[in-house]
Amino acid sequence: MTYAYYKEVFKNESMPFAYLDKDLLDLNIKDILVRSGNKKIRIASKSVRNKWVLEYLLASSEQIQGIMCFTAEEAAWLADEGFDDLLVAYPTFHDEDVRKIIPALRSDKTIYLMTDLDGHLDKLQDIAKQENVVIPVCLDMDMTTRFPGVYFGVYRSSVNNVQSAKRYFDKLKTCPNLRLGALMGYEAQIAGVGDNAQGKSIMNGIIRMLKKKSIKEIAERRKAIYDMALEYGFSPEVVNGGGTGSLETTRQEDCVSEVTVGSGFYASHLFDNYKIFKHRPAAAYAIEVVRKPQKDIYTCLGGGYVASGTFGMDKIPHPHLPKGSKLVPNEMAGEVQTPIIYKGNEEINLGDPIFMRHSKSGELCEHFKELLIVSQGQITNRVPTYRGEGKCFL
Numbered sequence: 001m002t003y004a005y006y007k008e009v010f011k012n013e014s015m016p017f018a019y020l021d022k023d024l025l026d027l028n029i030k031d032i033l034v035r036s037g038n039k040k041i042r043i044a045s046k047s048v049r050n051k052w053v054l055e056y057l058l059a060s061s062e063q064i065q066g067i068m069c070f071t072a073e074e075a076a077w078l079a080d081e082g083f084d085d086l087l088v089a090y091p092t093f094h095d096e097d098v099r100k101i102i103p104a105l106r107s108d109k110t111i112y113l114m115t116d117l118d119g120h121l122d123k124l125q126d127i128a129k130q131e132n133v134v135i136p137v138c139l140d141m142d143m144t145t146r147f148p149g150v151y152f153g154v155y156r157s158s159v160n161n162v163q164s165a166k167r168y169f170d171k172l173k174t175c176p177n178l179r180l181g182a183l184m185g186y187e188a189q190i191a192g193v194g195d196n197a198q199g200k201s202i203m204n205g206i207i208r209m210l211k212k213k214s215i216k217e218i219a220e221r222r223k224a225i226y227d228m229a230l231e232y233g234f235s236p237e238v239v240n241g242g243g244t245g246s247l248e249t250t251r252q253e254d255c256v257s258e259v260t261v262g263s264g265f266y267a268s269h270l271f272d273n274y275k276i277f278k279h280r281p282a283a284a285y286a287i288e289v290v291r292k293p294q295k296d297i298y299t300c301l302g303g304g305y306v307a308s309g310t311f312g313m314d315k316i317p318h319p320h321l322p323k324g325s326k327l328v329p330n331e332m333a334g335e336v337q338t339p340i341i342y343k344g345n346e347e348i349n350l351g352d353p354i355f356m357r358h359s360k361s362g363e364l365c366e367h368f369k370e371l372l373i374v375s376q377g378q379i380t381n382r383v384p385t386y387r388g389e390g391k392c393f394l
């Protein structure tokens, strides 16, 4: 899609605003279904943060089912709003937060809570017993790989081999109000680390080599822990793995019943840097040119939505359209002013938009109350983000 196309579509909108191009989203969905092979797809809601989009994705294919939530409060809210099969991917510890999901469990909704430590199980067992319910739990299997001098992965779960899984299963056997409904292993170092960054060919090569070794190891670990769960007599209905960046490899593991996808739907720019897939920039935001301090410089109002995680250029928003626009190295994207260098052929006047892409898909929605849905040259809908619904989970 061109600068002229979006400029025309949004000519009456005041800025800033965020949009979702449904035509590009549909193409991303198509590609993601193919990339996931015969695995079911669970939507990572943190990378979507919009109820209308969640509903749209679930309705788009039977292969897409279930939501990976980021807090228990969010899961309880989504259950109230009619969603089901909600897996909370990070531990919930505060009593009040755990209790938020109990009404949904009582009305036969499925919400899994994440665990790996005795402390998690003790807390959930206590509350489940007091409330006289059974809480479905998910074991988070650590999927990191250790190379000499490199911790390749994320610091999350303590269960990283069959011995620690055995300890977890022994403990779980002593918790009558908990049920092992799911296993999850998120290989962040494969799914979330790009291996095709521009101008970094040596680093890309190293990452690809580490990934190759890690993929083999984690497949074996996931299978070994899954087999052990079965030996213990557990029968988890969900074995979840992966993320947008690892579908081609996670889908090859027989024991995996479903993959997770979030970021690939909007396709924020962090996901441009993978060798084996390319999704389309479906979501972006517009900032307004309000100054022209000198030739080829267009200063816009706002725009500085920097992403979480390690700091670096890959966390800064990227000018998207018109093609060839760049940030000013000494200023980057600012809280109130973002100067853009543009030397191309588009005529840019005061009041015109510059379209920007966020580094992370879901975080974009924390800065806007709604997404403008665009299709075939029209704004077809305006749908509230989580933030627009007054919800701020994380």
Ligand SMILES: Cc1ncc(COP(=O)(O)O)c(C=O)c1O
Pocket: 044, 047, 068, 089, 186, 191, 192, 242, 243, 244, 245, 260, 261, 262, 263, 264
């Ligand atoms: C547990 C878990 N699974 C899967 C994902 C993948 O999400 P996405 O497809 O948005 O990269 C994430 C992202 O951080 C995650 O934390």
